[in-house]
Amino acid sequence: MIKVKLRKKPITDGRSSLYLDYYPAIPHPDTGKPTRREFLGMYVFDKPRKILDKEQNKQMLELAETIRAQRQIDVQKGAYGFLSGKQKETCFVKYFEEQAGMKTGSNADNWQCALLHLKNFAGSSLRVADLTVKKCEAFRDYLLTTESNRNENKLSQNTALSYFNKFKAALKQAYKDGLLKDDINAKVSGIKSEETNREYLTLQELQALVKTGFSKNPELVKAAIFSALTGLRFSDITRITWGQIRQLGEGEYAIQFTQQKTKGVELLPVSAQAVSILGNRKGDNECIIQRLDYSTKINNHLRLWAKEAGIKKHLTFHCFRHTYATLQLTLGTDIYTVSKMLGHRELKTTQIYAKIVDEKKREAASRINLDI
Known part of the structure; x- marks a missing residue:
């Protein structure tokens, strides 16, 4: 010994x-x-x-x-x-940048934003040797009080949570790679999520968007309506190929894919109408949605589309996934099935939408008033 x-x-x-x-x-x-x-x-x-x-x-x-x-x-x-001297002198910011460079889709954007805030907080030369629980907690507090890099508004708590989770993921990976002697990530508490108002469309509003259309970006229209009919995220829709859409029977279809966010393998039943939205079938290796990258341009186009359709709500692409969940529950689909269709790992995630439906029921209960 x-x-x-x-x-x-x-x-x-x-x-x-x-x-x-x-x-x-x-x-x-x-x-x-x-x-x-x-x-x-x-x-x-x-x-x-x-x-x-x-x-x-x-x-x-x-x-x-x-x-x-x-x-x-x-x-x-x-x-x-x-721990070797070389490991101690490793630049953690550079290591974080390398981790961010391996991400794709909207997740990659979140990593890049988290990286910018890390540089704003600690500069570009933060070493592995400088990482302590106290230092990590200071970065957490910074995210909860700092302004967005895109505007002068304070970061929302959920945005700060997202960025800090990226930081914690990098800490965890650094420990696995032997750069950190201790698992600092396990010792640093995260940021609690804040329940937010999830914007969604009513069936009438969704119908108005379909009828109005948006000639400036037809691929966005296809992707958005497809999301409202399937509940799929932008990152998943833009990766699905025609070969992944399978016809199970007359008018019955399903998509086999790996969720970009959760990495879970899904076989998702989809309606014939959802498939018809996509247009003529192309080669198996071609994506169902083409030439559509997530950017501020998309959100601008969504706002213009909503304005043309007479809708005053602030639309983001994720609103269409919220719309799918809310409409399914409103029309009587049980919450367990909706949870599975959305690919949620935990039922409590889906219960957020159930609260929205309950609120609508309470509003409806007060609409009938008798003059007594």
């Missing part, structure tokens, strides 16, 4: 450097060669005379003993090697 002992090595000016002695030797994380010493970068006075010197000795020895105890636990678990 490897033993870890705290030892001293005399240096200049009547001081001794503190180091850990491993016996037998362990592999050095930088060179791979066996080593017995890990210098802690701390020193004590050999013959302290001043009160401050004595206090420093006490603090340094207590800290060094804490590190020694942790190293002893590490080697007993089979972690034969302290």
